[in-house]
Amino acid sequence: MVTVTEAIVDISGLTKTFGATRALDGLDLTVTRGEVHGFLGPNGAGKSTTIRVLLGMLRKDSGEVRLFDGDPWGSAADLHRRLAYVPGEVNLWPNLTGGQVIDLLGRLRGGLDEERRRELIERFELDPTKKGRSYSKGNRQKVALVAALASDVELLVLDEPTSGLDPIMESVFQEYVERFRAEGGTVLLSSHILAEVERLCDRVSLIRAGRCVESGTLGELRHLTRTSVVAELARPVAGLAELPGVHDLDVEGNRVMFEVDTARVDAAIGLLHGAGIRSLTATPPTLEELFLRHYGDALPAVGEADAS
Amino acid sequence: MTGTTTYLRTFLRRDRWHYLGWTAGVVLLYYSQAVSVKGLYTTQAEFDKAAASMEGNTAFIAMAGPARALNTIGGQVMWQASAFGAVVVGLMSMFLVGRHTRAEEESGRDELLRASAVSRHASLTAALTGALLANVLVGALVSLSLVAFPLDAPDSIAVGTGLTLCGWVFTGTALVAAQLTSSTRSMYGIAGATIAVAYALRAVGDVGSSWLSWLSPIGWYQGMHPYSGLRWWPGLLLLALAAAATGAAYVLFGRRDFGSGLWAARPGPDRAGPKLATALGFSWRLQRGPVIGWTVGTALLGLAYGSIGDDVGTLLGDSATSRDVFAQGGGSLVDGFYAVAIAVIALVGAGFTVSSALRPRAEEDEGRVESLLATGLSRRRWLLAQVVTTVVGTVLVLLGGGLGLGLGYAMVTGDGGRIGPFLLDTLAYVAPSLVLAGLARLLYGVLPRWASLAWGGLGLGVVMIFFGPLLHLPDWLQGLSPYHHLALVPAESFRWVPFVVLLLVAAAFSGAGQVAFARRDVH
Numbered sequence: 130m131v132t133v134t135e136a137i138v139d140i141s142g143l144t145k146t147f148g149a150t151r152a153l154d155g156l157d158l159t160v161t162r163g164e165v166h167g168f169l170g171p172n173g174a175g176k177s178t179t180i181r182v183l184l185g186m187l188r189k190d191s192g193e194v195r196l197f198d199g200d201p202w203g204s205a206a207d208l209h210r211r212l213a214y215v216p217g218e219v220n221l222w223p224n225l226t227g228g229q230v231i232d233l234l235g236r237l238r239g240g241l242d243e244e245r246r247r248e249l250i251e252r253f254e255l256d257p258t259k260k261g262r263s264y265s266k267g268n269r270q271k272v273a274l275v276a277a278l279a280s281d282v283e284l285l286v287l288d289e290p291t292s293g294l295d296p297i298m299e300s301v302f303q304e305y306v307e308r309f310r311a312e313g314g315t316v317l318l319s320s321h322i323l324a325e326v327e328r329l330c331d332r333v334s335l336i337r338a339g340r341c342v343e344s345g346t347l348g349e350l351r352h353l354t355r356t357s358v359v360a361e362l363a364r365p366v367a368g369l370a371e372l373p374g375v376h377d378l379d380v381e382g383n384r385v386m387f388e389v390d391t392a393r394v395d396a397a398i399g400l401l402h403g404a405g406i407r408s409l410t411a412t413p414p415t416l417e418e419l420f421l422r423h424y425g426d427a428l429p430a431v432g433e434a435d436a437s
Numbered sequence: 438m439t440g441t442t443t444y445l446r447t448f449l450r451r452d453r454w455h456y457l458g459w460t461a462g463v464v465l466l467y468y469s470q471a472v473s474v475k476g477l478y479t480t481q482a483e484f485d486k487a488a489a490s491m492e493g494n495t496a497f498i499a500m501a502g503p504a505r506a507l508n509t510i511g512g513q514v515m516w517q518a519s520a521f522g523a524v525v526v527g528l529m530s531m532f533l534v535g536r537h538t539r540a541e542e543e544s545g546r547d548e549l550l551r552a553s554a555v556s557r558h559a560s561l562t563a564a565l566t567g568a569l570l571a572n573v574l575v576g577a578l579v580s581l582s583l584v585a586f587p588l589d590a591p592d593s594i595a596v597g598t599g600l601t602l603c604g605w606v607f608t609g610t611a612l613v614a615a616q617l618t619s620s621t622r623s624m625y626g627i628a629g630a631t632i633a634v635a636y637a638l639r640a641v642g643d644v645g646s647s648w649l650s651w652l653s654p655i656g657w658y659q660g661m662h663p664y665s666g667l668r669w670w671p672g673l674l675l676l677a678l679a680a681a682a683t684g685a686a687y688v689l690f691g692r693r694d695f696g697s698g699l700w701a702a703r704p705g706p707d708r709a710g711p712k713l714a715t716a717l718g719f720s721w722r723l724q725r726g727p728v729i730g731w732t733v734g735t736a737l738l739g740l741a742y743g744s745i746g747d748d749v750g751t752l753l754g755d756s757a758t759s760r761d762v763f764a765q766g767g768g769s770l771v772d773g774f775y776a777v778a779i780a781v782i783a784l785v786g787a788g789f790t791v792s793s794a795l796r797p798r799a800e801e802d803e804g805r806v807e808s809l810l811a812t813g814l815s816r817r818r819w820l821l822a823q824v825v826t827t828v829v830g831t832v833l834v835l836l837g838g839g840l841g842l843g844l845g846y847a848m849v850t851g852d853g854g855r856i857g858p859f860l861l862d863t864l865a866y867v868a869p870s871l872v873l874a875g876l877a878r879l880l881y882g883v884l885p886r887w888a889s890l891a892w893g894g895l896g897l898g899v900v901m902i903f904f905g906p907l908l909h910l911p912d913w914l915q916g917l918s919p920y921h922h923l924a925l926v927p928a929e930s931f932r933w934v935p936f937v938v939l940l941l942v943a944a945a946f947s948g949a950g951q952v953a954f955a956r957r958d959v960h
Contacts, residue, residue: 184811186959206815214811220804222723223622225705232709233719237812258704262543262620273808286811 134161136195137284137315138183143192144339145178152178154339155192160317165310167330168319171424175339176319177217180288183317184214197284210239213277217289217319219269221261227272228257234276246279252301267293278305285309285316291325303329323416333416335423342423347416354414354422355388358397363405372397383407440555444563448537452567459529460575466525467518467596468582474513484508490748499640500741502659503650511588511664515596520636523655526575526604527632530568531625534611537564540621542696551695561612561690565683568608576601592663595672599658602675606654607632609682616689619698654678716814716822721829723800724793728830731789735782735838742778743845743859749774769928775842776928779859780920782838783866784899789834790870791891793827794877798888806959816955824878824947831870839863862926868939869898869919875946882953894919 138160145153153175160166170176181187183196185205194201199208213234221230231250235241250257253271264272270293277285285306291299299322306316306329320326326333333350335343343350355376362383369385370378374393379386389397394411401409414422449456478484488507491497498504502520506512538561541547547560580597584590607628614627635653642650643659650656657671693699712718749771797820800806810816842863843856877891901910901918915921919942922935 181807184807186807186810188956188958205810206813206818209811210813212811214808216804216807216811218804219808222805223620224726225709225722226707228707229705229709229713233714234808234812236709236714237809237814239813256704257707260620260702260705262622263702 134163136160137162137197138166138317139193139195139198140179140183141193143179143182143194144190145175145182145187146190152339153182153192156336156339157341157344158334158336159344160315162315163310163313164331165306165316165318165329167326167333168317168336169321169323169326169333169420170336171321174336176336177288178339179336180214180286180317180319184209184286211282212284212286213238213280213282214286215270215273215277215288215290217292219266219273221264221269221272223260223262225261226258227255227261227264227268230261230272231257231276231279234273235280238280238282240281241276241279242281246275249275249279249305252305253298265293267295267298270294271298274302278309283314285314285318287316288319289321290318291320291322299325323420327416335420337424350419351413352391354391354419356391356394356414357386357388357412358394358401359386359410360384360401361407361409362401363407366400366404369397369400372400440550440553440559441562441566444537444550444555444560445566448563448567449570452533452571455529455533456571456574459525459571460578463522463525463529463575463600464578464582466522467514467579468586470514470517471510471583471586471588474510474517481508494745494748495644497744499644500744502639502655503643505662506665509664510586511583511592514583514588515659515663515665519596519600519659520639520655522579522600523603523658524632524636526572526600527607527635528629529571529575530604530608531611531614531628531632533568533571534564534608534615535621535624535628537567538612539615539618539624543619543621548695558687558690561687565608565612568611569605572601572604572608575604589664592667595661595663595667595669599661599663599672599675602672602679603654603658605679606675606682609679609686612686613682613689616686616693617699619696619700619702716818717825720819720822720826724796724826724830727789727793728826728833731786731830731834732837735786735834736841738782738785739778739838739841739843739859739863740845741841742775742782743842743847744849745774746846746849747771748849772928775859775862776925778842779838779862779866779926780902782842782863783835783870784895784902784920786831786834786838786863786866787870787873787895787898790827790831790874791877791895793830794823794874795881795888795891796827797823798881798885801885801960804960810959816959817951820878820951820954824874824951827874828871831874832864832867835863835866835870836860858927861931865923865926865931865936866920868936868943869923871943872919872939872946873898875943875950878950879946879953880950882950882957885957 136159138158140156140158143153143156143158144151156175156179158168158179168176168179178187182189182194183201185201185208188202196208197211201208221227225233228250231246232241235246249255253275255268255271255275259268261269270290274290277287291302294302303325306318310316316329318326318329327347330347332346333344334341335350362385365380365383366385369375369387372393374390375397376388376390377386385401387397391413398409398411478487485508491507492504500520501516504516507516541560550560551557576597576599578597579600580594583593583596586593610631611624611628614624614631617627618624635655638653639650639656639659642648642653642656650660654675657674660668660671662668689699713722797806806819809819839860839862840856843853843859846855846859847853873891873894876894877888880888880891898918898920901915902920904910905915905918905921919939922939924930924932924935
């Protein structure tokens, strides 16, 4: 599948150290125009650091970073007019209201869509007259989200944007991200809410310890992993254990359970077919399983929706 | 009261430097009065003459308190230090209470602790106890230092005790304020206003209708009349009010929800004005409050100095030392006095300059810079707008001081002709103030974590102005202070060269800070 696409974000071999800590260690990441790109990894993997380098807040040590084919360090302000950023931890000015902050950020980006601003405030059920100090974490995040989604930009950079939102607000958020993409926008979405990534993202990059360990469409990633199969057969099947790519085989009479490398599914099902399939369940790996496979030892609580 | 002692222990540990700082400041305030009065007048006749002149000065009485036994050292100490001492312990109590009650609640840290096995009132009681103890410490050390001076022991003990009780009253009112609003800033506003009202009531009362002084806890404290017919019963009023305020705070605490105040937070505008979304407009909006506050502060300070008029000679007495101090520049005594007054106003105003120059660091520390710099706003423009705000604010704060000085002087002498010159004189201090701002900017650009060291520059300036010549410190050391190079206007005539050189140094520091900031990581 070769298509010529324009890279909005193009990072290769990026390293960044803080004192003795190597936060990024040769990271690669490409986001092409029009896609929603999921950026996944456990806490401390380097997601936020990557985004901050991309926004010109942090200076890279080495590697190549291009944003809209420009240098994000040298011409930060010009590039920033074309994007909107929502940080994971939104801090507001205690004596400015949410409405004032939305206008402030929107205008500094070059203008707001008034109609959409009104609509977003209503949909997110945000009170724009409250002062920054009296918003909860979720409401602070809504302020930043409204400011970003109402801005007229090409790229959204979202760093765990829904960690403080309830499920209803999360689905409002997802709806607007989908609409943004439908209008031709590009999104870089860092998250560890896997259901959200599965619903929104076209492509995903998994990073661990400052490196990209896997990148591709969800389909491609699934291809690299195993499918679980449960089958009831007419008679016992032979040769399944010897088949390359089959793991964790469990046979109880005519019932077999096993996992098989997704690339080998065909051969395995062929064998089952020979033994007469009565019923068959084949489950492709969820993103959660994918995630666990990559980070299993480093991730105590996958699927926890709220990190706070 | 499960958990109270644990809380208290943490608070005392976290506050130990605060205790030390406030206590040292207040003790010095009282003790230095005793020392300076003793050194100022060589004969009792001279002292009597100065006292008579002070008793007749309404502005002084409004500032300090009722004039009693002013021809004694004890009387002078009580008069000059007690009102300010009470205000200072009031502020101390307010901050100690605020930082452990409303501020913790607002930040959400308290919630974490409260969810553990502690009783509901534990943090409140611990904060109260901590503040009460701090006031005991201050009062006890003030008493001790005065007894050691030596002044009459029972009266000196009353001075300290009354001060402690005053602090307790303001601890109670601060505790009430913490229950009323949900924001720490407004809590400080209410508690601070309470102190200001107490001070103002006694000022008006002491000058005219004396019953007003009896509405103020500071008036009660001064009504104990130490060194001039000591009586203890007004102390009981203080104790009763402190207990009543504290009790009220506990009742209110029981009636409100965690995190909220009894008064609902007021809503603000839902849209931003057109100016807010410009770099300069935004930076001004952030610092507008401090600029106004500090300008009013220096103006009041100037008013206080100015209201001494040209009566300076009588106040200072005939002792050679005092005349030497004020006539350093070789000009007249009055000019010498105002040169020192302007320097003091300038040093106070530099407090604004340094805190304003450190504002970008506070913004960065609190994580509010990232969202801004991720827009079309460049680092350079963001920081430059902050610099402009600091410069404009510094000019306003200094002009406020000069205007207050000129107006106070005009009120007492009927001569408005000094307003203009005083304004120009204070303006000369823009240069050293901006050197300190430049230093803060440089540190912020290069070593943001150490940016607060800029306060050290101001400290150096204070020490060098007041003690440099007295201690005969070497010239190069005094020369480190930007204030050292400036002419002591109006005692000396203004010199352009040091003024311009200081401005160039400030610009160089600031520019280097800008360049460094453009190159470093922003967090």
